[in-house]
Amino acid sequence: MTKHSRRILPVVGFSLTSIVGLAGCSTEEPYIRPFFNFSSSYQSAPGGAPVLMTNNAWWEKLSDKTLNALIARSLHGNIDLRIARERVVEAYTGIQSVPAQGQLTPSGSIRRQGGIGSDSSSETRSEAALGANWLFDPYGLRRQQIQAASALVEVAGAEVDAARLTLVLNMTNAYVDLRFNQRLLILRRQQLASRRQTFDLTQTLFDKGATTKVEITRTEALVTETQTQIPPLQAQIQSLKNEIAVLAGMAPGTLGIDLDSRIQQPKPNMAPNTGIPADLLRNRPDIRIAERSYYAAVSEIGVARAALYPQLSLGGSIGPAREGGSQGIEFFFGPSIVFPSLLDTSIKARVAARHSQARQAHETWKATVLEALQQVENARAAYDGSARSVSSARRTAQLYREALDLTRDQMGRGDVTIRDMISAEEDIADADVVLADTIRQLALNFVLLNVSVGAGSNVNGDGQLPEAVAQVSAD
Template sequence: MLSIRTSIPLALLLLSGCVVGPDHKAPEIQLPAKFAEGGKTSNGDVSTVAWWNAFNDSRLNGYVTTGLAQNLSVLQALERINQAEASVVVAGAGALPSLTTQGQHTTSGRKGSLPTADSNVTNSSAGSLNISWLLDLFGQYRRAKESANANLDAAYASADVAKLSLLSSLVSAYIDARYYQERLAIARQNLSSRRETLDLTKLQLEAGAASRLDVVQSEGLVNSTLAEIPGLETNFRRAAHRVATLLGMPASSLVVELQRGARQPVARSIPKTGIPADLIRNRPDVRAAERSLAAAVAQIGVAEAQLYPSIELGGTITPSYSRISGGSRGSSNSWSFGPSLVLPILDGGRLRANVDIANSSAREQYLVWKQTVLTAVEEVENALAAINRDQRTASALRATVNSYNEALSLSTASYRDGASSLLDVLDAQRSVSSAQASLAQAVQQTAQDYVALSVAIGGGYAIGATPAKPAM
C-alpha cells in the first residue's frame, strides 16, 4: 500500500499529464480534381516562382524587389510576427513557477518637550522572497500555449498574405502606368495625324476644293483629341503615385523615372494553375485561416480546464533585521509554505458559457477556412477563364487596327485626289483611334488577368527569402 505522502505527489504527477479539450485535426473539404480550364497535374510549391519575370521588364523587377523589402504593409505584418512570438512566451509563463522578491528599510524615532517623548532611533531592514506555482493539472496553460503557437503560425502566413497583396497591387499599378502611357502615345500620334488633315483641309479651302464645314469638322476632331490628353496624363500620374507609395516612397518620387516610357507589359507565358488542392498549401490566406482554426480549437481546452479545480503551491521567506541606536540589535526570520485549492462550485453558468463560446468560435473559424478555400478556387477559375479569352480579343483587335490603318491611308489618298469627301477621312481616323485604344486596353487587361491568376494560385511571395519555420 502506498502511503499518503507518496500517493499525493504521484496523483499530482498523473494529473499534470491530463489535457482537456479536443485536439486539432486538419480540416477537410471536397474539391474538384481539376479546374474547369486547367490541367490535372499538381504544380507543387509556387511561392518562390518570380512570375513577374514573364513580362521581361527589368524596371518592374527592381520595383518588386524594393517593395518586398520596404513596403509598409509588409513591415507591419512582420511586426505582428514579433508580437505573436512574445504572446507565446506570455501564454507559457503561467505554467512555470513565479519567484518575486522585495525589500524595505525604515528609520524611526521620537522627540518632544515631555520627558517621555524622546525615544531612540530604530533602523529596521526587511525583505521577502515569494514563490508560487499553479499546477497545470488539466492543461489550461498547455492549451493556451498551443493556441499562441497557432496564432504565431497565422502571423507568419499573414505576412505572406501581405507580400502577395503587395505583388498584386504593385504590378497592377505598373501595368496601369504603362497603359496610360500607351494611350497618351496613341492620342499624340492621332493629334499629329488630325492636324495634318486640318492643314490639308485649309489648303483645299483656299483652293476652293473644300468648304468651311470641312475645316470646322477637322478642327473639332483636333480639339477633342487635345481634350483627351490631360485626363490620360492625370491617370498616368495616379498610377505612378501608387507605385511609389507601395514602395514606401513619397508619391511623386517615381514620376520622372516612369515618364521615360516603356512598352506595355505582355506576359510571355501563362502560369500553370495546378489543381484546386494545391491552393490549400500554396495560398497563405488559406494557411492563415487554418492556423486561426487551430488556435480556436485550443481555446476550447483552455475554457474546459477552468471547469476543474486548480492547485497552487506557494511559499514565503521573510528575513528582518533591527538596530536601536545606543541599544540592542537583532534579526528575525519567518517562513511559510503550503498549497491552496480553488474549486469552482457556483458561478452562474459563466464557465460553461465560456466553453460554449469557444466551441462556437472554433466552428466559425472552420467556416471562415472553408469560405477562404472556395473563394481561392473561384479566383483561379475566373482568372483562368479571362486570360484564355483576353488573348483572342487582343489578337482580333490587332487585326482590326491594321485594317483601319489601311482604310485611313486609302481614304486620305483618295481625299487628296479629290475622289472622296473629308467625312471619309475623319471617320477612318476615328475608327483607327478607337481600335488602338481598345487594343491598348485589351493588352492591359490581359496583363492584369495574368497577375490575378499568378496571385490566385499563391505564387511569388517567398521569392528571395528563406521560408520562416512555423512555431511548433
C-alpha cells in the same frame, strides 16, 4: 529560532495523490487539420488535376527591368509591409505573456523605529523573504495557451505574406495602368498630328473649291476634341506615378526611378494552361490565416474548459523571524487547491462560446477555400479570354491601318471624299485604343491569375534592391 513542519511527508503525499488523480483530466480539445478535395474542383486544369506552379517571382516574366526595380524597392520600403512585420513581433509577445508554472517572489523591507524622550532608543530593522509557488498543470492548460498564442504568431506571419502579395498586386497593377495611359497619350498625340494634317488637307481642298465649309468645321472639331483628351491623360499619368512612389515607401517625386523612358506596355508570354498549384493551401496567405485561426480557436476550448476543474498548487515562503530576543529562520510549505464556484454558470457558457467560435472558424476556412477556388477559375478564364482578344485586336488594328492607306491613295486620285478619309482615321484611332486596352487587360489578368494562386507571397525582398535598381540605372 528555526520553524519547520513535521508533517511534510503527508503534505507531499497528498500533493502527489492529487496530481495523479487529476492527471487524467486533460481538457485539450483534439484538433483535426481541415481537408479539402481539390482534385475534383479544378475544372480548367489539365485532366482536372492540380499542377505545381513555381513562378514565385512571376512579374519577372513580363521582362520589364523597371517593374522589377519597383517591386524590389517596394518590398524593401513599403510602410504597410513594415507594419505587418511589427505585428509578428507583437504577436510573439503573446507566447511570452503566458504565465510560468513556477514563480519566485523575493520581498524585502527596511525601517527605522524608536520613541521620543531622553531614555528612548531607536533601531533599524531589515527583513527579507522569498516566496515560491508552483502551479501543477495536469490539464495541459499552459500548453494549450502557448499553442493558441503560437497559432496567432503564425497568423501574423501569414498576414505579412498577404501584405506582401497585396503590395505586389497593387504595384504591378499601377505600373500596368501607367504604361497603358502613357501609350494612350502617345496614341492621342499621333491622332492629333494626323487630324491636323487632315484639317490642313481639307483647308487646301476648300480653297480649291473641292469641299465644303462643313467638312472644314468637322475636321477642326476633331482636332480640338483630341486636344481635350490629352490633359486628363497627363493628370492620370502623374497620379499613377505618385501612387507608385507611395507604394515604394517614398514621397511623390522622390522615387529615383525613371518612369518616362522605355514606354512599352507589359505583355505576358505565359500560356494560360499553366495548371493550379497542388499546394494552394500553403501558397494562399488568406487560407493559411483561416486555418491557423481555426487551430487557435480549438486550443481556446481547452483553455476555457480548464476553469471547470480545481487548480492545485504548491507554495511556500522562507525568511528571517524574531521572537523575544532570539532570531531564526521561518518557513512554511504546503499545497493549496481552489475549486470552481458551484453556482457560477458563466464558465460553462464560455466553453460553449469557444466551441461555437471554433465551428465558425472552421466554416470561415471552408468559405475561404471556396472563394479561392472561384477566384482561380475566374482568373484563368479571364486570362484565356484576354489572350484571344489581344490577337483579334491586333489583327483589327492592322486591317484598319491597311484600309487607311488605301483610302489615302484613293483620295489622291479623287475616288473618295474627305469624309471617307475622316472615317478611316477614326477607325484606326479606335482600333489602336482597343488594342492598347486589351494588352492592358491581358497584363492585369496575368497579375490576377498569379495572385489568385498565391504566387509571390513568399518572395524575399532582402538583397533585391541594389541589384535591380542598379541594373535599371545602368541601362
